[in-house]
Amino acid sequence: MEATWPTAYRALPQQEFSADGYTLLPIRWQDRQLIRQWRNEQLAILRQKAPITAEQQDQYFSQVVRPLFGAEQPGQLLFSLLHEDELIGYGGLVHLDWEAGRGEISFLLNTTRNADVAQFKLDFAAYLRLLQQVAFEALPFNKINTEAYDVRPYLFEVLLAAGFVEEARLHQHVRVDGTLVDTVFHACFRPQAPLNASPAAVLVTSISRKVPLLRAVRAAAQRWHFATRLLGADADARCLGRHFVDEFWPMPPLRDLSLDDLLAHCRKHHVKAIIPTRDGELLFWAKHRTALAEAGVAVLVSEATAVELCLDKLLFARHLAAHGFSAIxxxxxxxxxxxxxxxxxxxxxxxxxxxxxxxxxxxxxxxxxxxxxxxxxxxxVAGRELSVDVYVDAQGRAHGGVARHRNEVHHGESQVTTTVEHPALVAQCQRLAENLGIYGPAVFQVLETPAGELHFIECNARFGGASTASVAAGLRVFDWFLREALSPDKVLLPFQPRPGQWRQIRFPADLVAPAAEDLDQ
CATH class of the missing domain: 3.30.1490 (Dna Ligase; domain 1)
Structure with missing residues (x-):
């Protein structure tokens, strides 16, 4: 049988997909029994109820899998996953709906690698990138989705980092090892990037410890194009954020960074969009935003006049008073x-x-x-302090806003924040953002007295430390920026607030991964 086993799917114009030492090939006859062994060893995470015999596996491959190769629109496309030419797993797209352009992801890793969480996350992330190539480059699919039991939270972390979104959750839906657990559905949609667009790199500066921000940028970047690379920069070469980007730049102090050197770095690393994150660097980027734009690099920063107004609390208060806004x-x-x-x-x-x-x-x-x-x-002035995140588009129009209550604040940063319905406040902040000449994200701090009076405290003309709560509530700041920066039509997706309240709780967490570099050097 192996000698006559087909090696190419009629439905695929490309048969082999490779990146970073990983390769997807049309599923091979020689791999069937190893796959059977892994499936039987991992019944708890599969929808398979009983072990498969060798005879059953042979029959399945010969009667079900083999006909898939010659079909114009097969019901599934199965692949062997190799790493450095060694079989480590298999999977593919199943339950294919060719008319709707969608399919469900199937994936199984060999038992040893599956038990190593750090290794699993690396392998699964690489597999998703290859499968996105299959669905969105080799095929004109619109959506790929997953259905998984909520027994491995780290699996969902990889999906979210790869640009997937949670679509649905069926609570206590299946029994696994005697316990009722949820079934969770995630989906990834066809990238927003034009079909002929080459993958770009997004550079986030002053990344420090801003892991939630980096994850939000990565998710938006991979929704734009699954091969988009996330780069990070910071003057501190040992900052924690470096472990959460694809490539780190120990950026020189801004006083030592010339425009020519900056442009050379952007060209070398294919940077098409820059996201500054620290107040102290905003004027630098505002000063160079026009020159960078002429070189094809968009910067998520307002004009210098708006930045200066927001950085200077005296000028800010005087400007608001002169334009009819209530400032302290x-x-x-x-x-x-x-x-x-x-x-x-x-x-x-x-x-x-x-x-x-x-x-x-x-x-x-x-x-x-x-x-x-x-x-x-x-x-x-006594009262409760609220934050409002807004986004102003490149035409100077407020595109959306979300208000949130700062439930717990430590050292000036929200540790717990909850979104609230406050349309009058959001409308005021949007008008003020337009009045100030803001571009992109801004965070307003507002005091609400017990009598309901609103007083503006300050405005940060950048993405805030707790603004990821507003992203979860539908304020897709980075998606909108990348579309304005990289799309020919620059038409933004509409702001669609997610119903209900959303709470963000900031807490320390661990990242465990294979040691790829010597940090002591």
Whole structure:
């Protein structure tokens, strides 16, 4: 049988798919019994109820699998997965609907590699990239989806990182090893990139410890094109974020980085989009955004005038007052705030949470101000602090906004934040973002008094530390940016808020992976 086993699917114009040492081939006769062994060893994660005999496997391959090769539109396409020419697993696309252009992903890794979580995640991620080539490059499919039991959460992590989204969850749907568990469905859709577009690289700067942001960018980038590479940069060569990008750049300090060197780096690494993430670098990128755009590199940053307004809390408050928005009065001298009993003292420039003095007496306010570089004074106003994430498109129109309550704040950063319905507040923030000349994402900090009055505190003209909560609620900031940066038509997908409330809880987590480099060098 092996001598006459076919090696090419009639339905596929390309038979072999390779990347990074992994290869997908049309399933081979010689692999059938190893596959049977792995299936029998891993019944708990399969929809297979009983062990398969050698005779049953032979019969299945000869009667079911072999006819698939000659069919114009087979019901499934099965592949052997090799790593460095060694069989390590198999899978493919099953339950194919050629008219709708969709199929379900099937995947099984050899038992030893499957038991090693770090190895599984590497192998599964590589397999998904190859299968995306099959579905979206070799075939004109629109969607590939998965159905899996919720017994391996790390499997879902890989799916989300590869650009899949959770479509549905059936609670306590199946019994696995005596326990009822959920069945979860994920889907990946045809990339938004034009069919002839070459994969681009997205560079995120000042990545530091911003792992949730990097994951949100990666998911959006791979929805754009599954082969999009995520690059990271930071002046700290040992920053944690370097472990969550495809390639890390120990970026020189901005004062030492010339435009020519920056452009050369972008050309060398095929960077087409840059996402700055730190207040202190925004003016640098705003200064060079036009030159970078002329070189074919889009930067997610506002014009310098808007950045300066947002970085300077005194100018920000004065601008708002001059344009009819309610801002908390801000002054260089405490005595300018007549009638004030309790004060807030903060740095005039940069992040307002840095060295913040809150609810201080006049004497304490002066003492605290003496410790700051450029202090400003504000009256203390009691109320709950809200954040509003907005996105303003390249035409200066607010495209969407999400309000959230900062439930728990540590060192000025939200550790727990929950989205809230507050259309009047969101509308005000969108109008203000347009008025300020913001482009891209911005985060407004707003105080709501017990009487319902709204007072703007500040605006960060960038993606915020807890803004991934708003992404989960439907504010697809990075998807919109990449479309504006890379698509010829630049028509944005509409803002579709996800119903209900969404809560983000920030917590430490571990990443365990094979050691690919010596970090002590």
């Amino acid at each position: 009065p801000t002054a260089l001298q405490r005595t300018e705030l007549a009638g004030t009993q309790q004060y807030v003292v903060k740095e005039r420039f940069g992040a307002g949470s840095v060295s913040l003095g809150l609810n201080l007496t006049a004497e304490a306010a002066d003492t605290h101000a003496a410790t700051l570089h450029s202090p400003v004074y504000q009256p203390f």
